[in-house]
Amino acid sequence: MKVLNKETDYAVRALISLGMKADGWVSAKAISEEQAIPYQFLRRILQELIRNGLVESKEGAGGGVRLGKIPAEIGVAEVIEIFQGKVQLSECMFRKQLCSNRANCVLRHEIMRIEKMVNNEFSQITIGKLIDDLKAVEAMKG
Amino acid sequence: MKVLNKETDYAVRALISLGMKADGWVSAKAISEEQAIPYQFLRRILQELIRNGLVESKEGAGGGVRLGKIPAEIGVAEVIEIFQGKVQLSECMFRKQLCSNRANCVLRHEIMRIEKMVNNEFSQITIGKLIDDLKAVEAMKG
DNA sequence: ATTACTGATACCAATTTAGTATCAGTTCAT
DNA sequence: ATGAACTGATACTAAATTGGTATCAGTAAT
Ligand code: FES
Ligand code: FES
Numbered sequence: 453m454k455v456l457n458k459e460t461d462y463a464v465r466a467l468i469s470l471g472m473k474a475d476g477w478v479s480a481k482a483i484s485e486e487q488a489i490p491y492q493f494l495r496r497i498l499q500e501l502i503r504n505g506l507v508e509s510k511e512g513a514g515g516g517v518r519l520g521k522i523p524a525e526i527g528v529a530e531v532i533e534i535f536q537g538k539v540q541l542s543e544c545m546f547r548k549q550l551c552s553n554r555a556n557c558v559l560r561h562e563i564m565r566i567e568k569m570v571n572n573e574f575s576q577i578t579i580g581k582l583i584d585d586l587k588a589v590e591a592m593k594g
Numbered sequence: 595m596k597v598l599n600k601e602t603d604y605a606v607r608a609l610i611s612l613g614m615k616a617d618g619w620v621s622a623k624a625i626s627e628e629q630a631i632p633y634q635f636l637r638r639i640l641q642e643l644i645r646n647g648l649v650e651s652k653e654g655a656g657g658g659v660r661l662g663k664i665p666a667e668i669g670v671a672e673v674i675e676i677f678q679g680k681v682q683l684s685e686c687m688f689r690k691q692l693c694s695n696r697a698n699c700v701l702r703h704e705i706m707r708i709e710k711m712v713n714n715e716f717s718q719i720t721i722g723k724l725i726d727d728l729k730a731v732e733a734m735k736g
Numbered sequence: 737a738t739t740a741c742t743g744a745t746a747c748c749a750a751t752t753t754a755g756t757a758t759c760a761g762t763t764c765a766t
Numbered sequence: 767a768t769g770a771a772c773t774g775a776t777a778c779t780a781a782a783t784t785g786g787t788a789t790c791a792g793t794a795a796t
Contacts, residue, residue: 477772479771479772479773480772480773481771481772495773495774496775496776498773499773499774499775502773502774509772509773509774510772510773511772511773511774512771512772512773513769513770513771513772514771514772515771515772515773516771516772516773517773
């Protein structure tokens with residue numbers, strides 16, 4: 453059961469990469485090479501991030517992309533939602549069958565409780581946090 | 595982002611259905627009709643559950659299936675693992691790139707922490723619990 | 737024997753995933 | 767003003783996965 457697909461994975465890595473760099477525009481090519489992400493695939497992913505405001509871009513020579521928000525305000529949940537849609541465990545399990553009163557089905561509540569918990573957990577992990585972690589790792593390596 | 599696929603979904607529903615019935619063998623056909631699950635698909639799913647000990651079977655006329663464990667001891671996590679494999683967020687995000695010391699990468703720890711949390715949450719939801727919930731729902735309908 | 741079951745396994749169409757390719761437009765440097 | 771270095775938009779593709787179907791063989795109750 454793979455939770456994150458390649459798009460989300462690459463997107464997070466690209467965002468971290470951008471966040472770790474000093475200001476200025478970074479080209480898709482540069483990120484692609486640094487992170488070993490297929491160029492065209494990454495371009496499509498970046499465009500999607502741009503459309504959603506997580507990244508800003510500048511066209512033309514010397515252009516490129518940069519974060520559109522501060523790293524601490526980009527949660528992985530947001531990235532997941534862009535590429536994989538809202539976290540959803542399953543449709544309701546017993547539909548018409550057993551629960552005619554969908555509105556207050558306990559089972560449904562249970563499922564939604566977990567959905568929220570997962571979502572919340574993914575929101576807590578921000579790009580900023582991941583960057584801090586990585587920097588800690590690097591510091592240890594010295 | 596759909597977390598549970600149809601196999602897991604149907605499997606859980608079949609298990610609940612079995613758990614709510616008094617003892618005795620129940621045919622795949624009966625479950626298929628009761629839960630509106632495609633017969634052949636359900637059969638394959640049941641066979642897999644049997645191989646994994648969650649369900650027992652008896653061949654021949656008058657045969658069928660029944661739970662192989664008590665409902666309270668079947669966690670949804672177990673079912674997920676059978677049909678979708680262990681919960682895994684993503685491969686490690688920065689592989690050779692940034693974290694040469696995989697062993698104690700903080701990022702990796704973070705990811706594994708969430709994996710465990712999700713897994714734990716799914717373990718807490720047992721078939722027994724779901725059945726109790728459903729019974730509560732039915733009682734309310736009275 | 738016949739009927740009602742499971743065991744095992746092969747097959748299939750539709751969708752999703754991961755990746756590629758192309759062309760048009762923008763900006764910078766010379 | 768031209769070429770190189772970029773992004774924007776979008777179409778295309780191969781491979782894997784998903785959800786579902788079909789078949790044949792074997793077992794047990796009547
Ligand atoms: S499981 Fe869907 S309403 Fe109860
Ligand atoms: S992200 Fe994989 S070792 Fe750090």
